[in-house]
Amino acid sequence: MNASTTATARAARKRPLPEPGQADKFNAIQKVCAVLRVLAQRSPLRLTDIADATSLNKATALRILNSLIEEGFVSRVTGAKTYELGQEARVMAVGARRSVDIAELAQPSLLRLSERSADTALLSVRSGVEALYLARSVGSNPLQPNYLQIGSRRPLGVGAGALALLVWLPDAEIEAVIEVIVPRLAKSPRITPKFLREKIATARKAGHTVLIDAAFPGMGGVGVPVRDETGEVVAALSIGAASDRIRRREAELAEMLKKEAQVLARAMAQAPKNGRGGKVG
Template sequence: MPEPNAVQKVCAVLRALAAPAPRRLTELSAETGLNKVTALRILDTLAQEGFAARAADGRRWRPGPELMALAASAGRPDDLRALARPSLVRLAELSGDTVLLSVRSGVEAVCVEREIGSYPIRANYLDIGSRRPLGVGAGAMALLAWLPDREVDAILGIVVQRLGLYPRLSQAEIRARIADSRARGYVVLLDQVVDTMGAIGVPVRDTAGRTVAALSIAALTTRIRAREAELAEALRREADLMERERIPAGQGGAG
C-alpha cells in the first residue's frame, strides 16, 4: 500500500478529531497510523488555522472553531449549537428578529447558528459561516469585550488593520464600545456596521468563566432602541440557561 500523501495525512487527523471526546496524541497517532512527531506537526498547524484546539487539560485535542463552522454550514449538529438551539428559537419568537450564535476563531467571530424571526425586515447580511473581525458587530464585540485586557490589546493590534470595510469603526471607537459594554453588562451597536441596522448581544461563558460564545439579536436600529432593556434581559436569561447546562471549559472558540 503506498505511503499516504500530505493531504491524506491531514484528512486522517481531521477524521480522528471528529470523535465524541477529546483525544490524546498517542490515540490520534495510533488511529491515523502516523508517528507522533508527524501527528503533532499536523495538529499544531491545524490549531494555528483554527481547525484543531487543545482541550482544557492541555494534553488532549478536540475540533477547533473552523470545523464547527464547517459543520454548521453542512447542517451537522455539535454540542454548543445543540445547547443553543432552544435559546435561539425562544429569542426569535420573542423578538421577531434574527438571532445569532457566534464563536471565536483567532481574531474573528464566526456565526455558527442562526434563527430568523417573523418580522419581515431581516438582517440578511449574516449567515451561518459568515465571519467578522472581533469587535465588529454585537456578537463579535461580546466575544471580545470580556477578554483580559492584555488579550484585547493584542487582538486590536491585528484587527485595526482589517477595519477598511468598516469606516465608522476605529480602534478608539472599539475600545469605547468595550468600556460601554462592560458597564452595561451587554453590547449594543447601532448603525456602526450597516446603516439603519443594529444589534444587541451577550457573552456565554464556560465552567472556567471564559467567554466561549455570544448570543445576539440583529434588527432595525429603531426596533433595538425601543426594546433595549427587554432584549438585553432576554439574552442574558438565555445565556444563563446555557451556562447552567455546564458548558465544559474550552468548548468554544480558539484563541
C-alpha cells in the same frame, strides 16, 4: 533537568519519535505533536527544556516553534525567552471541552429569542481574531439582517455578538486583537480602534454590547457572553435588527439575552460527557 521537566519528558515520549528511515512527513507530524504535547502539559518553557523533553535538537525545535507561532498554535511569552500554547490551540481546547454541539444546545434559546423579539437571534464563537456564526433563528419582522448566515465570519468587534466575544478578554489580548484586525475594518469605517475601546468600556459596565449603524448602516444589535462553568467566555448570543428597533428596546433585549445565556450555560454544564464535540472553526 528538574523532576518536573523529567516527568514532562517522559509524557512527551509516550509515543516515541520514529526511527531513521521512516517517511519524512510522518516524522515531521510526530515532532510537531511532541512539541505541542509538552507545552500542553507544562508551560511556559524555554527552548532548551522543549528540546530536552522531546529529544529534538534545538535547531529543529526552534524551527517547529516558529512555524507554530506563525499559525497561532504557539506564542512567545512577552519579555521572556519562553513559549506557551497560542490562541488557536486554546480555540481547539474550548471545542474539545464542549461535550455536545453548542449550536444544538442553543436552538431552544435562539427560538425563544427570535419569537419574543421578532428579530434574528444568533449564536457565535471565537475563532482566532474572528467571530464564527454557528446558528441562528429568524423572527417575524420583515426587515432582518440576512447578511448574517450560519458559517459567516466577521472580525471580533464587528457586530454585537462579535463584540461580546472581545469585551471580556484580558486587556493585553484585546489590544493585540485590535492591532491585527485594523486592516480588516475597511468595510466598517465607523468601527475604529478608539470606537472599539469605548464600546468595550461601556459593555463591561452594562454587561452587554450594543452596536447601532456601525457594522452595517441601518442595522444594529445587542449581544451577551455565554460562559462555561469556569467563567470563561465560550460563545455569544446576540439579536440583530433594524437600528430603530434596537434603540427602542436595548434594555429589554439585553435582559432577554442574559436570561438565555444563563439557560445555555446550564445546558452546557449538564450535558453528557460522552456527547458530540462542538465546532469552533
